[in-house]
Amino acid sequence: MNFPYRPEQASNFAMDYDALFFTISALTAIFTLMVMVLCIWLISKYKRGKDADRSNPVHHNTMIELVWSLISLVLGMGIFTWGSKIFIEMRQPPANAMEIFVVGKRWMWHIQHANGIRENNELHVPVGQPVKLTMISQDVIHAFYIPQFRVQYHVVPGRYTMLWFTATKAGKYNLFCSMHCGTQHSEMGGYVYAMERPDWQRWLASGGNRYKPVPETMVAAGEQLYKDFSCSNCHKDVDDMRAPSLNGLFGRKRTFNDGTSMIADQEYIRQSLLNPGLNVVKGYNVTMQPYTFSEEQILAIGEYLRTKGTATSEAAQSVNPAVINTAIPAGNAGGNR
Amino acid sequence: MIQEATKPQVFSDTEGHAEKNYLNAGHTLASWLLTKDHKRIAVMYLISVSIFFLVGSIAAMMIRLELTSPRGTLMSSETYNKTFTAHGVVMIFLFLIVAIPGVFGNFLIPLMIGARDLAFPRLNLASLYAFWIGGIMATIALLSGGVDTGWTFYTPMSSMYSNGNVTLTLVGAFIIGFSSIFTGVNFIATIHKMRAPGMTWWRMPLYVWSHYSTSVIILLGTPVVAITLLLVVVERVLHIGIFSPELGGDPVLFQHMFWFYSHPAVYIMILPAMGVISEVMSCFSRNKVFGYQMVAMSSMGIAALGFVVWGHHMFIASQSMYQGIVFSLLSFLVAIPSAIKVFNWTLTMYKGSVWLASPMVYALGFIGLFTLGGLTGLYLACVGTDVHLTATYFVVAHFHYVMVGGTLLAFLAALHFWWPKMFGRMYPEAIAKWNAVVVFIGFNVTFLPQFVVGYMGMPRRYHFYYFAPEFQIYHVMSTLGSSVLAFGLIMPAFYLTKSLISGPKAPANPWGAKGLEWEACTSPPDKHNFHGIPVVVGDVYDYNAEEEELRLKGLAPQMVTKDDKVKFI
Ligand code: HEM
Numbered sequence: 001m002n003f004p005y006r007p008e009q010a011s012n013f014a015m016d017y018d019a020l021f022f023t024i025s026a027l028t029a030i031f032t033l034m035v036m037v038l039c040i041w042l043i044s045k046y047k048r049g050k051d052a053d054r055s056n057p058v059h060h061n062t063m064i065e066l067v068w069s070l071i072s073l074v075l076g077m078g079i080f081t082w083g084s085k086i087f088i089e090m091r092q093p094p095a096n097a098m099e100i101f102v103v104g105k106r107w108m109w110h111i112q113h114a115n116g117i118r119e120n121n122e123l124h125v126p127v128g129q130p131v132k133l134t135m136i137s138q139d140v141i142h143a144f145y146i147p148q149f150r151v152q153y154h155v156v157p158g159r160y161t162m163l164w165f166t167a168t169k170a171g172k173y174n175l176f177c178s179m180h181c182g183t184q185h186s187e188m189g190g191y192v193y194a195m196e197r198p199d200w201q202r203w204l205a206s207g208g209n210r211y212k213p214v215p216e217t218m219v220a221a222g223e224q225l226y227k228d229f230s231c232s233n234c235h236k237d238v239d240d241m242r243a244p245s246l247n248g249l250f251g252r253k254r255t256f257n258d259g260t261s262m263i264a265d266q267e268y269i270r271q272s273l274l275n276p277g278l279n280v281v282k283g284y285n286v287t288m289q290p291y292t293f294s295e296e297q298i299l300a301i302g303e304y305l306r307t308k309g310t311a312t313s314e315a316a317q318s319v320n321p322a323v324i325n326t327a328i329p330a331g332n333a334g335g336n337r
Numbered sequence: 338m339i340q341e342a343t344k345p346q347v348f349s350d351t352e353g354h355a356e357k358n359y360l361n362a363g364h365t366l367a368s369w370l371l372t373k374d375h376k377r378i379a380v381m382y383l384i385s386v387s388i389f390f391l392v393g394s395i396a397a398m399m400i401r402l403e404l405t406s407p408r409g410t411l412m413s414s415e416t417y418n419k420t421f422t423a424h425g426v427v428m429i430f431l432f433l434i435v436a437i438p439g440v441f442g443n444f445l446i447p448l449m450i451g452a453r454d455l456a457f458p459r460l461n462l463a464s465l466y467a468f469w470i471g472g473i474m475a476t477i478a479l480l481s482g483g484v485d486t487g488w489t490f491y492t493p494m495s496s497m498y499s500n501g502n503v504t505l506t507l508v509g510a511f512i513i514g515f516s517s518i519f520t521g522v523n524f525i526a527t528i529h530k531m532r533a534p535g536m537t538w539w540r541m542p543l544y545v546w547s548h549y550s551t552s553v554i555i556l557l558g559t560p561v562v563a564i565t566l567l568l569v570v571v572e573r574v575l576h577i578g579i580f581s582p583e584l585g586g587d588p589v590l591f592q593h594m595f596w597f598y599s600h601p602a603v604y605i606m607i608l609p610a611m612g613v614i615s616e617v618m619s620c621f622s623r624n625k626v627f628g629y630q631m632v633a634m635s636s637m638g639i640a641a642l643g644f645v646v647w648g649h650h651m652f653i654a655s656q657s658m659y660q661g662i663v664f665s666l667l668s669f670l671v672a673i674p675s676a677i678k679v680f681n682w683t684l685t686m687y688k689g690s691v692w693l694a695s696p697m698v699y700a701l702g703f704i705g706l707f708t709l710g711g712l713t714g715l716y717l718a719c720v721g722t723d724v725h726l727t728a729t730y731f732v733v734a735h736f737h738y739v740m741v742g743g744t745l746l747a748f749l750a751a752l753h754f755w756w757p758k759m760f761g762r763m764y765p766e767a768i769a770k771w772n773a774v775v776v777f778i779g780f781n782v783t784f785l786p787q788f789v790v791g792y793m794g795m796p797r798r799y800h801f802y803y804f805a806p807e808f809q810i811y812h813v814m815s816t817l818g819s820s821v822l823a824f825g826l827i828m829p830a831f832y833l834t835k836s837l838i839s840g841p842k843a844p845a846n847p848w849g850a851k852g853l854e855w856e857a858c859t860s861p862p863d864k865h866n867f868h869g870i871p872v873v874v875g876d877v878y879d880y881n882a883e884e885e886e887l888r889l890k891g892l893a894p895q896m897v898t899k900d901d902k903v904k905f906i
């Protein structure tokens with residue numbers, strides 16, 4: 001019989017993570033043993049009916065208690081600092097990360113690559129390439145969990161969350177939904193395939209899989225929606241009386257009628273589509289009515305707006321390397337390490 | 338009479354054994370159901386929580402059996418989800434939060450501080466009724482239609498998506514909240530106002546201190562969760578947007594409000610248990626608790642700090658990175674008072690006279706399991722390591738170590754320690770002692786494997802795991818362990834019940850313990866607890882191990898009898 005005790009180490013975080021994990025485990029073992037040995041020693045020494053020196057019992061010793069607390073404090077702060085360092089790294093994706101979109105719904109994962117490839121309950125990523133997942137749920141809270149990568153994060157309805165990693169080893173890994181989401185929660189998962197870059201490129205070139213939709217890329221899909229819903233009837237190439245222009249919107253600071261402001265990002269675009277009245281750009285009235293797009297459509301429109309009004313391909317490439325699927329420089333493997 | 342080294346004192350005559358006591362003060366059903374006697378209320382709590390514990394345990398065994406196979410074979414996923422929800426709700430709201438305060442808090446606080454009853458006897462009875470009403474509502478809801486949200490009731494699933502009996506369960510939990518609040522108010526008022534002459538704050542047993550800090554948490558935290566649960570009901574029934582983004586609400590807000598109570602609630606569950614351990618360690622070491630004041634103050638420290646660490650349940654729930662780091666830091670700080678306590682209990686045996694009677698064996702089990710439970714809390718308090726472990730079996734193992742290994746073992750220690758006081762009968766000591774060892778072993782076999790399988794990535798609340806068959810070996814071990822544990826937990830029901838009928842009668846103080854409940858009242862206590870108002874003259878836990886040893890050998894006079902020792906007005 002074999003007793004595996006550790007998930008494979010298949011991402012940039014795994015080694016660091018395990019080093020800390022085993023350090024805490026060592027401390028846990030030492031302290032537990034210490035308490036046990038102390039207990040057993042005291043019991044055997046001072047067992048009832050056994051001769052021992054019981055004179056002048058000690059009922060407190062502030063010094064010893066302080067020292068004990070201080071040792072715990074110092075060790076605790078050490079672990080805290082180390083763990084926070086790992087966490088800070090986990091929460092800050094490198095600038096060259098390839099972006100992939102994830103929509104969770106009961107009970108499946110829907111994955112959307114910028115180049116238009118879609119997958120369900122599977123995620124294909126190249127080894128050595130930092131990957132950033134932008135995730136949202138269409139119903140309840142889910143969580144995206146890849147144990148072999150040591151990454152996990154909630155996927156929440158109504159807001160985008162982020163998770164990133166660099167796969168370091170080709171292989172097939174578990175993908176779990178780890179936030180209880182209802183009847184088939186335990187089956188809301190699949191596999192993550194980390195592939196060597198040439199294999200991954202071949203996978204891409206073959207169209208990934210049969211879920212590839214008609215408009216080729218997410219940008220194209222977004223542009224199609226933009227046309228279908230005639231957004232440009234109001235949003236012209238320059239600001240006018242009726243509505244502000246959306247050219248070059250992405251990443252710009254927007255100031256609103258109530259004096260507040262926000263950087264225009266995916267979250268802002270999502271909110272403006274679903275609830276246009278919430279933040280109205282300074283100088284305008286709300287004439288736009290709420291739309292009911294699916295999360296996938298919103299993501300596509302966001303990708304389109306990211307490029308709109310810029311020299312499309314270059315800008316797109318600088319923002320999201322995955323848009324041009326073969327253009328990822330092969331030399332930057334390993335993320336920010 | 339010279340006490341044997343290994344046996345509690347048992348009297349064949351009725352010395353110290355009250356003929357007239359609270360148990361036989363009235364025999365009608367009404368004399369129980371309408372009683373205002375804190376001791377009778379405690380007994381009714383004992384019966385109720387035991388029944389709820391049985392219900393929760395049956396659900397647990399169903400879960401464990403189902404998990405031996407990666408595909409499950411006994412039930413559908415829907416039933417599985419309803420089963421673990423029932424297990425969680427019953428164990429948390431109907432057993433852990435209530436058990437020690439309801440049974441031993443009620444029974445002992447007046448006895449320990451020398452009062453005739455709690456400050457508000459009617460409120461005390463009301464708390465029992467609130468517990469019954471809420472508990473029965475919740476149980477009916479869980480057993481009839483069922484609820485599949487888990488005991489945490491995360492929104493928007495609980496408010497918009499789940500179609501089980503969520504509303505009824507939440508209303509039940511809301512009512513149980515009142516039961517808690519009534520008890521908390523009562524304990525605080527009693528401890529402030531009803532201490533006997535001479536019972537100063539620093540002469541109070543640590544058990545009373547632990548209930549004092551617990552009651553503070555109850556009063557500050559319970560109203561928040563009560564409102565939160567009610568808001569879920571409001572959204573569910575009236576569709577007023579609070580937590581659901583579809584209605585303009587914020588789903589994560591629920592988690593903040595829920596954990597603001599539910600983190601402190603873990604201390605509601607453990608602090609009274611810690612109080613029990615202080616009493617037992619002291620009595621069976623014949624020593625004052627090491628660092629008595631420090632232990633009392635660390636309870637208060639835990640109560641205060643416990644309110645500022647709730648975010649450690651939400652490290653990956655989309656709170657900001659900085660929030661995560663601050664909550665992590667604070668969580669490390671709250672671990673220190675617990676570390677102090679473990680250290681102090683252990684040192685209590687130093688230069689003591691250690692008597693391995695059954696309550697002591699349970700208490701030593703507590704120390705071992707709570708140490709591991711607390712230390713594994715560090716993996717989870719450390720934000721970097723929590724990312725991978727949260728929502729896996731690692732967390733499941735952690736909280737079972739503190740809640741079963743901690744609270745439940747303390748409950749058993751308390752039950753064995755005060756059983757002779759409550760019912761005036763002795764149980765078979767040897768069986769009880771070995772049973773504690775069975776519980777300890779069964780527990781470890783059940784829950785140690787869960788740390789490993791959690792680290793390997795087994796998510797909690799999973800019905801199937803056929804996509805990771807390497808998890809199975811650990812699940813099988815866990816299920817085997819749980820049957821040993823189940824055996825160990827059923828045993829006391831038999832031998833304790835049997836002792837009521839045929840057990841030898843217990844004297845007032847079979848363990849030779851210190852404290853008003855042992856030294857100033859009979860077993861079982863009189864209806865009015867004391868024959869006068871006791872006056873406390875000595876220090877708390879004034880054991881003397883050296884003298885005790887001499888007495889064992891017959892070289893020192895026997896202990897002074899209660900009349901010389903305790904004065905009454
Ligand atoms: C020594 C101090 C302790 C520390 C540092 C600690 C730390 C933690 C942390 C950080 C979590 C969150 C894990 C997560 O959700 O990812 C957690 C979970 C939990 N802890 Fe502790 N803990 C301690 C003691 C206790 C005690 C005394 C109890 C109960 C008697 C307890 C019961 C729980 C429960 C029930 C959960 C899981 C809640 C859930 O998600 O269902 N813990 N603990």
Ligand SMILES: [Cu+2]
Pocket residue numbers: 141142143177178179180181185188
């Ligand atoms: Cu899910």
